[in-house]
Amino acid sequence: MIGVLGAGAFGTALAVALAQDGRKVMLWGRNAGVMDEMAQSRQTARLPGVTLPEGIEITADLARAATAETLLLAVPMQTLSSVLGSISDPLEGQKLVACCKGLDLATGEGPSHVIAHAKPGALPAILTGPSFAADIARGLPTALTLACEDAEAGLVLQHVLSTKTLRLYRSTDVTGAEIGGALKNVMAIACGACIGAGFGDSARAALMTRGFAEMTRLAVHLGAKAETITGLSGLGDLALTCTSELSRNYRYGQALGRAEGFDPSVTVEGAATARAVAALAARDGIPMPVSGVVAALTEGKVTIAEALEELLSRPLKEE
Numbered sequence: 001m002i003g004v005l006g007a008g009a010f011g012t013a014l015a016v017a018l019a020q021d022g023r024k025v026m027l028w029g030r031n032a033g034v035m036d037e038m039a040q041s042r043q044t045a046r047l048p049g050v051t052l053p054e055g056i057e058i059t060a061d062l063a064r065a066a067t068a069e070t071l072l073l074a075v076p077m078q079t080l081s082s083v084l085g086s087i088s089d090p091l092e093g094q095k096l097v098a099c100c101k102g103l104d105l106a107t108g109e110g111p112s113h114v115i116a117h118a119k120p121g122a123l124p125a126i127l128t129g130p131s132f133a134a135d136i137a138r139g140l141p142t143a144l145t146l147a148c149e150d151a152e153a154g155l156v157l158q159h160v161l162s163t164k165t166l167r168l169y170r171s172t173d174v175t176g177a178e179i180g181g182a183l184k185n186v187m188a189i190a191c192g193a194c195i196g197a198g199f200g201d202s203a204r205a206a207l208m209t210r211g212f213a214e215m216t217r218l219a220v221h222l223g224a225k226a227e228t229i230t231g232l233s234g235l236g237d238l239a240l241t242c243t244s245e246l247s248r249n250y251r252y253g254q255a256l257g258r259a260e261g262f263d264p265s266v267t268v269e270g271a272a273t274a275r276a277v278a279a280l281a282a283r284d285g286i287p288m289p290v291s292g293v294v295a296a297l298t299e300g301k302v303t304i305a306e307a308l309e310e311l312l313s314r315p316l317k318e319e
Ligand SMILES: NC(=O)C1=CN([C@@H]2O[C@H](COP(=O)(O)OP(=O)(O)OC[C@H]3O[C@@H](n4cnc5c(N)ncnc54)[C@H](OP(=O)(O)O)[C@@H]3O)[C@@H](O)[C@H]2O)C=CC1
Pocket: 006, 007, 008, 009, 010, 011, 029, 030, 031, 046, 074, 075, 076, 077, 079, 082, 083, 099, 100, 101, 102, 131, 132, 133, 134, 266, 267, 269
């Protein structure tokens, strides 16, 4: 049995893909009424047109869902710590696969460290890479990174979670995979803002490239391998999210660039993560100019014109 905690777009899409491939899945969401309705209708507004296979058991009972040997954690990053805290079981020896992208604003840590603090006896892993929930749920071909420091457990998870259309590559560089997935959302906000403000495709390409340099710099500083950032979890997801209006982070950036409002109920991981990255960068003295500008922009501290001026007026340097 695979437990999926978080019945939003991504958790539900993963549950659908796994159930369609014959796995038994238990999908947990926090709202009992919504989960009852989902169980009855086998539909969710977050994935229009997708029917939930019978192989998915839908529940609002967290303690029950948390008994699964493998647990996919598909709640927003800033809620991961509290969701894990509300499970009284220590989850000893269970595989906890974070499917969220970002850094915890309170601690600056990625999901694997949040898991390690909350459930020290569990085995943390991360599933990340270029994949819109709607694509996964529709069975379109998708490739992701499954990163786990324990190589043997990573191999098991790779097989448990791969399906005919969801192809997982494995890695032991958890930090690299986490930083790629977290920062690509920050860069997607920057790129959306750039296009929304009318700065053009050339400027977007520059932001993606310099953003990639920032992702690599921070990852290496935190002990990750630079090559990991060139993989699916880094470059792959950066390419997807910085160029597609299906991305919420990109659309949020577009709204900032156009000085328009944005629905606050939409999950936009890059905003809090930009602030966490800016704090980390200041603490450790790492130059992260694009992330810094995104943090300031999302907090309303600078206008889009000031953000551009800040990036363009930096001293000229070697690439
Ligand atoms: N959507 C996508 O294409 C992809 C998303 N991801 C990642 O997956 C993670 C989840 O995103 P996604 O599913 O898209 O987001 P959604 O906004 O679709 O869903 C978020 C889910 O989390 C639940 N939730 C929110 N706060 C809490 C809380 N405090 N405790 C328990 N549950 C909570 C929501 O419940 P409720 O409905 O009751 O508010 C909802 O079910 C993010 O980190 C995202 O980056 C990764 C790859 C692709």
